[in-house]
Amino acid sequence: MTHNYARNLVSELMAPFEPSKHKFWDKEVCKHYLVKFCPNTLFTNTKSDLGTCDMIHDDKLRE
Numbered sequence: 001m002t003h004n005y006a007r008n009l010v011s012e013l014m015a016p017f018e019p020s021k022h023k024f025w026d027k028e029v030c031k032h033y034l035v036k037f038c039p040n041t042l043f044t045n046t047k048s049d050l051g052t053c054d055m056i057h058d059d060k061l062r063e
Helices: 002-017 031-035
Strands: none
Touching: none
């Protein structure tokens, strides 16, 4: 049990440094988010609200 706890703890701590599963050229990745911001988040709670973005927003791909 201790080994599983330690393994889970290490994987949780190292998760931000693991490479992303997706590539920036994948169709599921939001290209607008990679450049600067997603237009769907620009007009939230307004008349021009575009709704939620169905694409992947991954900060690791921005680097």
